[in-house]
Amino acid sequence: MARLALLDPTKTGKQAQDLENKLRRMVVGQDEAIHEIVRTYQTHVAGLAPSGRPIANFLFLGPTGSGKTRIVEATAECLLNDPRAVIKIDCAEFQHSHEIAKLIGSPPGYLGHRETHALLSQEALNQYHTEKTKISIVLFDEIEKASDALWNLLLGILDKGVLTLGDNRKVDFSSAMIFLTSNLGASEMSALANPRLGFHFAKADDDESKEEVKGRMSRIGVAAARSKFTPEFVNRLDKIVVFKPLGREELSRIVEIELDIVQKRLQKAAGGVSFEVDVTEAACDFLLDEGTDLRYGARHLKRAIERYLVQPLSNLIASGQIQRGDLIRVSHREDLSSLMFFLDVGASESWRTARPVAA
Numbered sequence: 001m002a003r004l005a006l007l008d009p010t011k012t013g014k015q016a017q018d019l020e021n022k023l024r025r026m027v028v029g030q031d032e033a034i035h036e037i038v039r040t041y042q043t044h045v046a047g048l049a050p051s052g053r054p055i056a057n058f059l060f061l062g063p064t065g066s067g068k069t070r071i072v073e074a075t076a077e078c079l080l081n082d083p084r085a086v087i088k089i090d091c092a093e094f095q096h097s098h099e100i101a102k103l104i105g106s107p108p109g110y111l112g113h114r115e116t117h118a119l120l121s122q123e124a125l126n127q128y129h130t131e132k133t134k135i136s137i138v139l140f141d142e143i144e145k146a147s148d149a150l151w152n153l154l155l156g157i158l159d160k161g162v163l164t165l166g167d168n169r170k171v172d173f174s175s176a177m178i179f180l181t182s183n184l185g186a187s188e189m190s191a192l193a194n195p196r197l198g199f200h201f202a203k204a205d206d207d208e209s210k211e212e213v214k215g216r217m218s219r220i221g222v223a224a225a226r227s228k229f230t231p232e233f234v235n236r237l238d239k240i241v242v243f244k245p246l247g248r249e250e251l252s253r254i255v256e257i258e259l260d261i262v263q264k265r266l267q268k269a270a271g272g273v274s275f276e277v278d279v280t281e282a283a284c285d286f287l288l289d290e291g292t293d294l295r296y297g298a299r300h301l302k303r304a305i306e307r308y309l310v311q312p313l314s315n316l317i318a319s320g321q322i323q324r325g326d327l328i329r330v331s332h333r334e335d336l337s338s339l340m341f342f343l344d345v346g347a348s349e350s351w352r353t354a355r356p357v358a359a
Contacts, residue, residue, distance in 0.1 A: 016042035019078050026074040026257065029250035030067050033060065033241045037075055040177070040238065044135075053161040055135065056177045057236060059143070061221040062243025063186040065297020069141065072179045076128070076137045085128035088139045089119065091146035100149045105166035120163055122171045136176040143180040144228055151233060154180075158236035180237075185224030189217045190245055218242040246297050248288070254298050255284050255291075258305050266313070275322055277313070279330045283339050286332040308339050316341060 012020070020038045027034060040056040043049050060068040077083040094100065105118035118124070125136045140146070140154070157163050158178065163171040221242035226234055234240075246254070259279055266275050291304030309330065316322045327344040 012038065012042050013045060015045050019075075022078040023071070023074055026077070027067055027071045028253045028257070029246050030071060030241075030243055033058075033067075033071050033243065036239045036241055037071070037177075041079075052174065053159065054157070054173045054176045054178050057158045057180075057238045058178070059180045059182065059225060059237050059240045060243060061182050061184055061186075061225060061240065063190045063245050063297060064183060065293075065299040065301075066243040066246060067298065068181040068243055069139070070298070072137065072139050072181075075177070079133050079135055080128050080130055080137070082128065086137050086139050087120070087124060087128075088141060091140055091142050091144075091150065094146050094150045097147050097149040099147070100153060101166065103150070103153070104163065118165050120171055121165065122169070125171060125173070125176065134175055136173070138173070138176050138178045140178070140180045142182060144182045144184055151229070155232060155236065158233075182225070182228075184228055185221040185242075188220050188224075189242070214244055217244055248292065251292055251298065251301055252284070252288055254301060255288055255305070258302060259284075259309075262305065262310060262313075265310075269317075275313075275317070275324065276327045277330060278327065279309075280332070282332045283330045286339065312339065312341060 016038050019041055020034060023034045023037065024031075036058065037056070040049075044055045049055055060071070062068055072086055073083040076085040089103070094103070103119050105121075120138075125138070126134075128136065140150075143151075153163070157173050161173040161176070163173065165171060222240050225240055259277075263277060266277065287304055287308060288301070290308060291301030293300035313328070316328075322328060322343060329342040329344055331340045331342065333340060
């Protein structure tokens with residue numbers, strides 16, 4: 001009699017699990033998008049992705065600063081070791097039909113045919129491939145601003161994974177992950193949440209859960225997409241993911257991630273022997289307060305870190321007040337509108353003996 005062993009179809013392989021772990025360290029508050037990217041990548045690695053079409057076609061909706069572009073760059077960094085390994089098409093530059101020639105090149109016989117280099121050529125698509133990973137990551141940013149000509153162009157790419165250039169050469173998108181981003185429905189979604197206080201409904205019952213809030217936001221985003229795009233276009237998408245506005249807890253985690261990035265920038269600028277920067281909890285709270293903005297999300301937070309931390313550090317370096325290998329402690333006092341920078345004059349000395357330096 002045959003023996004049956006129960007299998008676990010929810011378990012992922014090592015490559016997909018590594019991708020998920022890395023994305024969760026780099027992207028905050030958007031678990032659904034991470035899950036969909038990892039799920040699709042797992043299918044590709046297993047060799048079961050549908051043939052004759054891209055690896056994935058995603059539409060990311062949500063307010064500005066919620067992480068739509070960031071997760072695409074993070075995917076490129078995880079898979080191709082370079083966050084800039086993204087073929088990005090700014091759809092605001094293609095609001096008129098004739099501008100499509102910049103993407104596919106002009107047909108032979110047209111003025112400028114030889115001078116026009118297609119942005120979506122096979123060479124451009126493959127330029128970031130590595131020995132280990134032969135995947136192209138293509139981003140169509142702010143897709144709602146594109147002309148009908150670009151949408152029609154995308155129909156063939158999303159469905160058959162093939163693009164015909166102006167000179168009749170074919171471009172194969174079967175090894176591409178295609179991401180479309182849009183702010184459709186963002187204003188309505190932002191009206192339902194306040195990053196300073198967490199998710200809430202302006203007209204909801206007090207006992208309404210965060211999950212119900214998120215569900216209503218998702219329905220708003222999907223409805224906005226279906227009203228903007230044709231059914232033929234929407235049917236070619238594998239998944240529409242709605243990015244939720246970030247709350248204070250998520251922004252606090254982003255502060256930690258951005259501070260790690262600043263430390264890496266210091267190390268790179270110093271040629272390996274970097275300035276060690278210790279940012280206190282009070283300083284982190286100050287950056288969070290200055291960088292929390294309902295309209296701009298994490299982007300405003302990054303600007304606050306540049307203004308209050310990075311620029312003063314650059315002044316300290318340029319003026320010779322700190323040297324390579326120094327330990328810089330950054331704090332904040334409630335009666336000040338900026339951060340305080342201290343040079344720790346010796347590893348054996350206490351915090352009280354550290355002398356302040358002006359930024």
